[in-house]
Amino acid sequence: MPLIEVRGLKTYFYTEDGIVRAVDGVDYVIEHEKTLGVVGESGCGKSVTALSIMGLVQIPPGKIEDGEILFHRDGKVMDLTKLNPKGREMRAIRGNEIAMIFQEPMTSLNPVYTIGNQIMEAIILHQKLNKKNAKNKAIEMLRAVGIPLPEQRVDEYPHQLSGGMRQRAMIAMAMSCNPSLLIADEPTTALDVTIQAQVLELMNALRAEFNASIQFITHDLGVIAGMADDVVVMYLGRIVEASNVREIFHNGKHPYTQGLMNSIPSLAAEKERLEPIKGVVPDPFEVPAGCGFEPRCPHAMEICKTKMPDLKEVAPGHTTACWLYE
């Protein structure tokens, strides 16, 4: 059952230097109680996609140019792009039914308020609890994310917590209103591996406990392999491949997906030599006319230079946008 359906989403930024097509026609579905992994390198549009769902794209310079974001709840469907980002309806959804956690917990927490105050803010706003009950709820959430001595920690400031603890506090805040979707944008990138393992384990446990879905954005293929049920691979504002996690890793079709897999060292495999993807991601103002990956693609053909391929099913539930499979 789908929870979120993104259809033909285009989010552009109108800057002084030109138009950046950060998200340029993206379709995907997040299923109920599943984790969707979104992979791609810097500038591929993975974060802007998430901000579009949250209604957090700054307008101007940004604008949702086209497309729908359908949010299914209680048997009804609602298009989030049609809502005023600052309006009552969107504010009732944001932080309540759809919550988000960011990469750098230190910069997304307010340094002058206690952890408890920041968690309580959302609880008081959305759940209409009084201060005392909200604080108890905040303590309960801190306990749920495995922060020791939550009664004490609730009155501490962000700088008094370690990086891993701060990210746990962020997760506590995001989960406090029992959202149906948690968007996690590189939530463990700034953490050490042993702390990352703790946080990932926690997210999996909470997803099951709260019956939530997760959109997990990362550049780390290792993390995706361990977390996601389904995966979309993004490149230059478009989805180049989408399928379940096993298909993507064992049977990746798009040359970019294959390139990513071949370029990373892994503890699981002996590689004499890494095979890098040649060149670099193009400048966002000089996007190739045809397939965005064509200048770096080892299989590029004539048609790739002029025409953009569409996503096409290559196996049941497995789509890729590449002329090789036309």
Add this chain to the structure above:
Amino acid sequence: MPADNILLDVKGLQKYFPVRKGVFRRTVAHVKAVDGLDMFIREGETLGLVGESGCGKTTTGRSILRLIEPTAGDILFRSKKMAEGGETYKEVNVVTAHRKMMKALRREMQIIFQDPYSSLNPRMTVGSIVGEPLLVHGLAKGAEREDRVKALLAAVGLKPDHMKRYPHEFSGGQRQRIGVARALALDPQLIVCDEPVSALDVSIQAQVINLLEDLQGEFGLTYLFIAHDLSVVKHIADRVAVMYLGKIAELCTTEELFTAPKHPYTEALMSAVPVPDPDWNVERILLEGDVPSPVAPPPGCYFHPRCRYAKDICKTEAPVYRDLGDLHFVTCHFAESLNLQPVRSG
């Protein structure tokens, strides 16, 4: 058993940073960033140095180059360039070397930094960045210097006409290549690579890793490769040192580390690394809590509060860093008796 072909021998290295407080800036405590470290690097090999943030790996790298002054210990560098008469090498102690000797040593030891955005001067052209070491050491001038810079740029995969451009005109991967060219300018023996690929996108990481491997073959370089990413270290290093709270927990060949780890921290660290294979199932050993503060490390073994094998002795007595034989070094009371989980190789 001493090992042969040693280029750099680090003995008992310590670096304490003072913690000052109050109006009189009195020293109230010390951050024991590096707390007694012994290791050697052989000529032509890559020694990986891994650990989590705050374990002292960067401090170790910088102390070796004496970019920061070590508190105690010896760093013996065997220089071929400075050898006199019938010697095959001249052994110099980096820690006690005076100014002139230090300048000579700089020609032998160089560093590549993590962040290619902040380690290049934005006001200098690439030509002057890469050529500056030659100027400082008076090795080449004018047209000769220009030719040398062009050759260096070619060696790292950049074009000669990039000389006249400024760092902001380059992508992250290209900037890191500029940093590599600068490090190579003086034809050094040893390069300390301090997280050289951590700031790069995955597809670019591989380009820089391959470049470093190629240059090592071409110029006979020795690397101290500092990284937090075990997968990268496994790929590039011949031997690996795992650091925890300023000490080496384990040091051995890469092969042995991944097939027969002897320190519980190594085991936990390896099991926590995300592997890009959805069918990979290895028992995740979740370490509890965070790394303790290096200002007040726990008594006994520094790792005991998080160690699942800890016994009473670990709480009171610090284990000695010792050789288990075959130059497999470990700091654990029970290294011989523990049966630790290796990384399965697929």
